[in-house]
Amino acid sequence: MAQMNMIQALNSAMDIMLGRDPKVVILGEDIGYFGGVFRTTDGLQRKYGEHRVLDTPIAEGGIVAAAIGMGVNGLRPVAEIQFADYIYPAYDQIVSELARLRYRSAGEFFAPVTIRTPCGGGIRGGQTHSQSPEGIFAHVSGLKVVMPSNPYDAKGLLISAIEDDDPVIFFEPKRIYNGPFDGQPDQAAVPWSAHPKGEVPDGYYKVPIGRCEVVQAGTAVTVVTYGTMVHVCVAAARSAGIDAEIIDVRSMVPLDVDTLVESVRRTGRCVVVHEATRFGGFGGELSATIQEECFWHLEAPILRVAGWDTPYPHAFEWEYFPGQKRVANALKRVMEAA
Amino acid sequence: MAQMNMIQALNSAMDIMLGRDPKVVILGEDIGYFGGVFRTTDGLQRKYGEHRVLDTPIAEGGIVAAAIGMGVNGLRPVAEIQFADYIYPAYDQIVSELARLRYRSAGEFFAPVTIRTPCGGGIRGGQTHSQSPEGIFAHVSGLKVVMPSNPYDAKGLLISAIEDDDPVIFFEPKRIYNGPFDGQPDQAAVPWSAHPKGEVPDGYYKVPIGRCEVVQAGTAVTVVTYGTMVHVCVAAARSAGIDAEIIDVRSMVPLDVDTLVESVRRTGRCVVVHEATRFGGFGGELSATIQEECFWHLEAPILRVAGWDTPYPHAFEWEYFPGQKRVANALKRVMEAA
Amino acid sequence: MRPSRLHVPRYHAGPGEVADFSYLKLSPAGEVQRPDVNVPAAEVVTMANQLIRVLDDRHQAVGPWHPHLEPEELQVGLRHMMLTRAFDDRMQRMQRSGKISFYIRSLGEEAIGVAQGMALRPGDMLFPAYRQQGLYMVRGRPLVDLICQLLSNTRDMCKGRQLPIMYHWRDGNIFSISGNLATQFPQAVGWAMAAAIQGTDDVAATWIGEGSSAEADFHHAMLFASVYQAPVILNLVNNQWAISTFQGFAGGENQTFASRGPGYGIAGLRVDGNDFLAVHAVTRWAAERARNGHGPTLIEHVTYRAAAHSTSDDPSRYRPRDDYERWPLGDPVERLKGHLIAIGEWSEDRHSALTAELEAQVTAAWKEAVTYGTLNEAPRLDPHLMFEDVFKEMPEHLQRQDAELRAERQEG
Amino acid sequence: MRPSRLHVPRYHAGPGEVADFSYLKLSPAGEVQRPDVNVPAAEVVTMANQLIRVLDDRHQAVGPWHPHLEPEELQVGLRHMMLTRAFDDRMQRMQRSGKISFYIRSLGEEAIGVAQGMALRPGDMLFPAYRQQGLYMVRGRPLVDLICQLLSNTRDMCKGRQLPIMYHWRDGNIFSISGNLATQFPQAVGWAMAAAIQGTDDVAATWIGEGSSAEADFHHAMLFASVYQAPVILNLVNNQWAISTFQGFAGGENQTFASRGPGYGIAGLRVDGNDFLAVHAVTRWAAERARNGHGPTLIEHVTYRAAAHSTSDDPSRYRPRDDYERWPLGDPVERLKGHLIAIGEWSEDRHSALTAELEAQVTAAWKEAVTYGTLNEAPRLDPHLMFEDVFKEMPEHLQRQDAELRAERQEG
């Protein structure tokens, strides 16, 4: 076991997979010689060579297309999109091709591509370094969509993603690369070494795609969330003094509906929380599904807490971010509802 | 007044706007000399010249980018994307640019672009001529998203969209171009001339963006739907003998929440219906919002009826399509719930 | 407003006008030099403006690109082209009679798929667009299999999921055709990069229409192929039309499409796409070049879309009815036939006999295929298949939907 | 696996190695011909491989591209370049001291924004990337306004919504800078098409980095510009680096970026980007060409990113520390200064005085700007502004969220 932050955990996952499987290749902008703008691929090109860890042109659509072709030719590509905000130029190749290839060829062709991309705000990145676009991928049949909230899961899920024969869009909430941010930017940063999930095995292990994790058991209300917001929700529930059951979705597709439903049926209340904009976001799917399955057990409306329906503004980052206060208010409202 | 099908109504809207406003230009693949693969722009180039009605290269991303630049330079472009399934190459220009320009420039720049695109299945188009991707646009802050269900609305909404200074993604359910399809492919096609909404004024009029329409008043259950599914829902409610209030959303963004909420509070039951795939789709937003606002009035869970979470398969079009039976079953289920 | 200064490309001729192909830059057969396969791209820049042709007007094969194929090979090529055409004709008729929902012919462009398929090795991976059905003929996919796809019947290789003509063939190393234009072009480059990474000498070949070359994917393919010197043959089929729009709208008004190559540091050749021998020779050259590590080649095939775009199209709305008759590069089948006759290896009689044989072959295949069902007639594929292959294993939500559909159908 | 055959572009030199610029194709100053502005693109193909230079090693202006500007104009140009640099220096320091969240300098590339800005007319519309701040100096945007943007303070032109350096200026005809690379390139073409449609003779100019030219937008811009012969100047700033990746990864290993032009039928010129006179002359040529209806020009500016990519970057990880000192095209400010001195229109003293004056100007602007607040210090913009301009009028759901935020903040 070692102490790792999320960047180290992700690096370790790729290192292990490059070592275990000669078919694994890594590609992306600035990821090779330099080791990535977040240093996530640091040292990998030196260790595995520039034919396994490839710098690419700045063309997200080309990167994904090339990765698909490589995947069809037997490789197992891990493509990095430098920021999730820059994944849109690749949207056609992801939606029309990567997600559809197995289906349209009746299983004869497929491309086991993993697309890693840092998402979320809180790093003063302004409207083009802060987005959380998981919702527009979760809606696309044929993609798996994953977002870890800690180093342990990050490594285990990334190894699962790389080994998965289906395409996986792997979102990395960059605000928690270095520590479990709880939504209070003015307080001293907490490193992962101070968190149990910062304990990460050195070697190979997997966290299965498609399973939620109950981060904290509780009886009063179920909080369904993922990514950075897991830590915000834990802190908000604590500060509000509410015995919340907090579930880290981890995998948006496939979604572990059973775990969510079992919990909400038990608590009778639910708050759905994500950082992405609210309108038409993945929270709608979570809320709608839970409502359908748990209607007769609900004692209060399911509320959603999310980013406002605006771009992520540079100057108002903390007014935009759905922080502890906004989460706590929602928790109180569902608890008060009678 | 005249009898028009949806293609004629859309053509009339563009004809009128090209005539009224010299800033209006139309561009897209095959839309000029030829008049469009669905003939929606037939005759417009001949009438207004090849500098107002432009054939373009086959590059959806380039079309939208060019339209943005034209819009910034004072024109009012109407871009056609030949099929909604081919809009993804333009996704970056739509999401990162068209939707964000006014915001990031604090109102100094904007591009009043309308993007028209035929959507939906039922024409044996297979997985790449049948998609309904409204959900991935409704989630994007800064876009208006519209889908008419009949010729009258099509013309009035398109004129509103062209005059709107915000970008509008205008979806045209191609299955109902020629008549109000009710989900029964084996029955004789009904033309728009047999439907009251096939009566369309010859001249200029607007249908406001952002208002639902109550297609049919009812007391038992509220059906929230749009596009082709409006007609399927009307027929399904009739065949199931259920006194449903059927609401045509028409405008996904902005969404007329009040009308929906008022209705559901009255009926106490709700079914949300769309043709797009279910998971993570716009139905989630509708269901979640209605649940939040109407929880204490609900007598049954809100159900969603939608396309299956697979690509639209050529051979199984009618097993895929959420037809009358699937809608009626959901209606019965919410009525039976006690 | 002041009068517009916008330039708008011209159509060469509209309905009722006389086809005018004077815009085409042609070179006499045999005139264009044939450089060594290891030539740097920068040294063949001017070739992008020439037209490589082998067959001259008197059906003789001339010049340095003459591939010197055995007569038997040429006969096989002719057969494949004629089979492609016979197949297309029959399927077109079946679509017209309502048996098939949609079809796309390759009429007039048969030399490209066939000659290129023959010039490549079986291990080379093909990423076609939808007008290279000749590749399937060359690689020997049974016609029945193709027809079953067109019918979406119980033996449909696509399990009912794709529009007609969107074939694929893993064992034949032919990639799945996408309804989204151009997307396969950079994928082929990725495949080729992987071939190089894995140290093999297989090459990838891919095809795009001149209209589709406007898509971003074309640029990505060119760029990645150039940066990594990928072993790939990038074929741009300039059949002058993209549905209704003339090639000027794809950027062909002021320069050839082959000339995009040099801009990316890629050798760009321009070939008479209706000349079986020239297409074969150029493909061999490009394949050898790629196989030997000298990088990618862009090939512009100058040809003509003799038929409608697809069965959904009506070209009389946008071009002269008789334009193909005036097309200066002729018909690829007729030209190869003429050459074989000229060299004494073919005759009108053998040609008629072969035509009849191939038509019979197509008819037999059709008859067999329909016994496996049609889109609307039993036996039909199980709709449950709709839920398979979305993922490798069916996740819970799809299992639920599958069950829901089953229940719905049992209701009757 | 067998040994890889993949070609991977080379870095010219890594950390600790000696910078090696032998890969650069240079031409002597004055050598390249200057064709008439109405020359067909096909006739200037070879210019894409030459380098247009006016200033020679002895600070003389030579050859047919000599723009013959008045000394006063050159002095104004020098002032704008020096102001740009003084501004960059100060803002960089302010970022280092934590006052600004992020900054991007244009060190070494000042001639491009400044000379091009001066060569264009005020009505010409500019679509810059993030390294052409010189355009703002030329068009006279008060420094205070720029700094307020950098500070996201109460006078921020972006109302707090954009990262620093993402300026815009409607009244100055400078378009909004996007964080998404390359997107402005085809938009500029659309703008130019609209100018042509409306019959004006305004031109659009746009800038892209050589790294960003890999994006689809580059291709769309080139293609649309070519098809409609749009009055647009497409500037590709080849500063050799894209964050950490060397220009070979953008396709610059085997050919110049200017040579992409001829592939699309667009005149492609290559200019010494550190030569104020050459950049000015080439821009004038391209603008006149566009204005007179002869279509677009692609200009590759050969320059060097002397600084780190941005304040978030550390170039010592990927290139030699002293590489800029070995850059063969020198420093644009020093070169124009040298020329002015050589022609007797400038002196070291005037230079020092101007430096001091400009530094004082920047300091004064900074002092004023911070009185309007900083990102973290009062006065601050009202967060309510976050909800404005998403749409022209605020729809109900945003009004509700606006109210919700207000309530949240009132809670304290």
Ligand SMILES: Cc1ncc(C[n+]2csc(CCOP(=O)(O)OP(=O)(O)O)c2C)c(N)n1
């Ligand atoms: C991304 C995308 N945009 C548009 C279409 C619609 N479409 C199908 S074929 C076609 C024309 C293609 O022309 P070209 O590339 O020249 O190929 P050809 O048909 O001539 O072989 C168009 C516009 C599509 N299938 N995909």
Ligand SMILES: Cc1ncc(C[n+]2csc(CCOP(=O)(O)OP(=O)(O)O)c2C)c(N)n1
């Ligand atoms: C679509 C997109 N992809 C990636 C990035 C991240 N990024 C910002 S600047 C940059 C390098 C750009 O290099 P170049 O175009 O050469 O411009 P330069 O910085 O040299 O001026 C990258 C990769 C981005 N902003 N947008």
Ligand SMILES: [Mg+2]
């Ligand atoms: Mg074509």
Ligand SMILES: [Mg+2]
């Ligand atoms: Mg650069």
